[in-house]
Amino acid sequence: MTKRFCRLLAVLLLLASLLGGCSDKTAGQVFRLDILSEPSTIDPQTASSDEQYLILLNTMEGLLKMDENQTPTEAAAESYAVSADGLTYTFFLRKDMLWSDGKTPVTAYDFQFAFQRLFDPQTQSPAAVNFTCIRGSSAALSGEGSVQDIGVTAQDDDTLVFSLEHLNPSFLSLLTTPAALPCNEDFFRAARGKYGVSDEFMLFNGPFFIYSWPEGEYIHMRKNTNYHARDSVIPSAFRLYIREENDLSRLTGGAVDAAAVSFAELETLDETYGAVQFSNILWAILPNLENPALANLSIRQALAAGVDREDLSGYLAQNQQIASVPVPPAVTLGGASYREQAGDSDELDELPYTAAELFQIGLRELAADASPSLTLICPDSDGIPLLLSQLQRQLRDTLGVFINIEPLEPSELDSRIASRDYDLALCPVKASYDSPEAVLSQLYGGESLTGWQNDQMAGYMNGAKNASTASGVLSSYRSAERLLTQNGVVLPLFYETSYYVTAPSVTGLRFSPFGCHVSFAEGRKKG
Numbered sequence: 001m002t003k004r005f006c007r008l009l010a011v012l013l014l015l016a017s018l019l020g021g022c023s024d025k026t027a028g029q030v031f032r033l034d035i036l037s038e039p040s041t042i043d044p045q046t047a048s049s050d051e052q053y054l055i056l057l058n059t060m061e062g063l064l065k066m067d068e069n070q071t072p073t074e075a076a077a078e079s080y081a082v083s084a085d086g087l088t089y090t091f092f093l094r095k096d097m098l099w100s101d102g103k104t105p106v107t108a109y110d111f112q113f114a115f116q117r118l119f120d121p122q123t124q125s126p127a128a129v130n131f132t133c134i135r136g137s138s139a140a141l142s143g144e145g146s147v148q149d150i151g152v153t154a155q156d157d158d159t160l161v162f163s164l165e166h167l168n169p170s171f172l173s174l175l176t177t178p179a180a181l182p183c184n185e186d187f188f189r190a191a192r193g194k195y196g197v198s199d200e201f202m203l204f205n206g207p208f209f210i211y212s213w214p215e216g217e218y219i220h221m222r223k224n225t226n227y228h229a230r231d232s233v234i235p236s237a238f239r240l241y242i243r244e245e246n247d248l249s250r251l252t253g254g255a256v257d258a259a260a261v262s263f264a265e266l267e268t269l270d271e272t273y274g275a276v277q278f279s280n281i282l283w284a285i286l287p288n289l290e291n292p293a294l295a296n297l298s299i300r301q302a303l304a305a306g307v308d309r310e311d312l313s314g315y316l317a318q319n320q321q322i323a324s325v326p327v328p329p330a331v332t333l334g335g336a337s338y339r340e341q342a343g344d345s346d347e348l349d350e351l352p353y354t355a356a357e358l359f360q361i362g363l364r365e366l367a368a369d370a371s372p373s374l375t376l377i378c379p380d381s382d383g384i385p386l387l388l389s390q391l392q393r394q395l396r397d398t399l400g401v402f403i404n405i406e407p408l409e410p411s412e413l414d415s416r417i418a419s420r421d422y423d424l425a426l427c428p429v430k431a432s433y434d435s436p437e438a439v440l441s442q443l444y445g446g447e448s449l450t451g452w453q454n455d456q457m458a459g460y461m462n463g464a465k466n467a468s469t470a471s472g473v474l475s476s477y478r479s480a481e482r483l484l485t486q487n488g489v490v491l492p493l494f495y496e497t498s499y500y501v502t503a504p505s506v507t508g509l510r511f512s513p514f515g516c517h518v519s520f521a522e523g524r525k526k527g
Contacts, residue, residue, distance in 0.1 A: 028234075029523070030235065030239065031238040031257045031258070031506075031509070031523050032239050032240075032241065032255065032257050033238065033240055033256055033518060034246065034250060037049060038051070038219075041196040043196030043197075044178045044180075045117045045127075045179055045181075046124065046126070054240070055210075055240070059207070059208050059209055059210060060206040061076050061227075062075055062076060063077040063111065063160070063175050064172060066173075066512060068510055070513075072172040072176050075176075076097060076106065077094070078092050078095075079092050087166075089161070090161050090162075091108075091111075092159060093108055093160065098226040099184060099187075099205055100203055100205065100209040101226075102226045104184060105157065106184075107158070108155070110183060111152070111182045113182075113184070115180075118131065119137045119140040119141050121142070125179060127179035127432075129141075129445075131179065134150055134162060134164055135151030135163045136165075138165075151163030166465050169334075169435075169464070169465070170433070170435035174433060176433065177515060178515070199213050206227060207230075208223060208233075216242060217241075217242060218240060220239045221237060234521065238520045238523075251273075251501065257503050257523075258500065258506065261499050262319075262499070263497070264382070277497050277498065279328055279496070280498055281430050281495065281498060282323060282328050282430070283323070283426060283494050283495070283496060284323070284426070285376065285425065286417075286427050286490060287423070287488065287489070287491070288422055289450065289489070291374075293362075293366060294374075300489065301355075301486070302355045302358035303355075303399070304488040305351060305358060306394060306398040307394065307491060307493075308394050309324060309493075311390065311394065312394075312494075315383070320494045321494060321497075323493060324345065325345070325346050326443060327339060327342070327481055330514075331435065331436055331439065333436060333470075333473065334470050341474055342477065342478040342481075347482055348485065356398060359401070371402070374423040375405075375422070375424070376403050376405050376423065377413060377426070378413070378426035379407065379410060379413055380408060384426065385405060388426065391403075420451070429442055429449070430514075431513075432514055432515045437461065443489065444457045444484065452484075454483070460483065461476070464476035506525055510522065
């Protein structure tokens with residue numbers, strides 16, 4: 001009788017689960033996506049790659065997150081308040097949060113410790129400089145102060161207070177990025193230096209957790225039943241396959257449910273595939289300021305002024321548009337397009353000399369009898385070498401300088417740019433969060449792509465942070481990006497539009513132009 005009863009109970013439970021599932025046939029499904037690089041770590045405070053962001057912003061949750069309109073909204077924080085002077089932010093955390101072990105509460109102290117790690121010089125966080133508006137953070141980063149004294153204070157388990165040294169209009173957006181994710185101090189110390197290197201040495205507080213990670217194959221995430229908003233998470237899991245390159249047939253053949261695609265690939269897909277697009281990437285030529293000829297301001301200004309963008313526009317692909325200033329159209333400020341507010345003029349026509357005159361001035365300053373020999377490295381992707389060939393002709397005809405074009409594989413291009421082994425480099429620049437600062441901070445400073453350090457530039461950037469009005473913020477950022485172009489530190493060429501496509505049966509995936517590409521929590525499949 002006991003065995004028969006157990007069998008009957010099992011059947012009834014199975015039937016109940018099946019009937020329960022009839023209310024939403026799209027719930028509990030598994031989503032699949034390819035990634036091109038396997039992360040070496042998923043430590044939030046040191047994350048820098050798109051793959052790391054993708055994993056962390058699906059498995060972790062900060063005080064705030066971006067909603068479908070790319071606006072910061074409450075996440076681990078139930079509410080928050082900002083002081084009248086804009087220098088104090090108080091966050092009130094939800095009381096029902098647990099880490100993925102199912103027993104450890106997520107508290108304000110976890111966020112306090114995360115920021116102490118962020119500003120610890122030993123962490124070497126690439127994102128720490130973005131948060132130096134926090135009181136005492138710069139001193140801690142330089143080693144002159146203590147991380148215990150920074151302006152991030154847990155008043156109790158549920159209350160976290162940030163004290164800023166100066167205003168930062170992007171502060172709420174910054175709190176949605178991986179660097180601001182929590183870290184449990186006891187777990188971190190128990191990991192003994194291995195924190196984040198695998199799922200074994202991570203705790204998660206977001207919609208999913210890493211269930212398995214066979215090295216070099218895939219990373220499998222399951223729904224986190226300890227997540228405070230677990231009832232709103234629709235899929236049961238998602239899997240990231242580690243691939244060497246993108247392959248559209250993986251999407252069309254049903255192996256994955258979404259993919260980043262090129263414009264040419266998008267054109268081959270029919271209307272049943274869902275698509276979103278963002279004009280979010282700047283392509284710019286970066287002169288190597290360590291090259292004696294390019295260290296000369298007049299030479300750089302001559303190169304910048306010698307670019308005829310109207311002529312180049314005829315050589316662009318359909319997902320590209322001419323750029324004269326650095327910040328791409330996807331970036332907003334105060335809830336509206338920054339580019340529309342700031343305009344798109346680089347004002348190089350206000351220089352007192354023509355491009356040819358500037359070049360000759362530079363040669364005289366260098367005491368050079370002939371034009372410098374310069375090579376421009378670039379991606380070997382479709383269309384770019386042809387575009388640069390036209391630029392090559394422009395500069396030869398206008399300045400009398402011949403620039404050699406050297407197309408490279410993406411990995412070699414990245415390596416050469418990172419080591420500054422080039423004269424000129426065509427480089428993509430993409431914001432990791434929604435602010436002009438996210439682009440401009442990559443283009444100036446000793447550790448930036450350009451290595452350019454300039455007091456006036458620093459003044460404009462600090463002015464944007466300290467401005468008390470929206471117009472003041474806009475004016476400071478506008479002045480900063482034009483200073484970059486007028487000094488020939490950055491030669492913007494074009495903006496590129498990114499495309500993300502979902503399979504015909506898929507809805508509810510959310511894509512972002514910044515950092516994390518896909519949010520899976522609301523994903524559904526038909527049938």
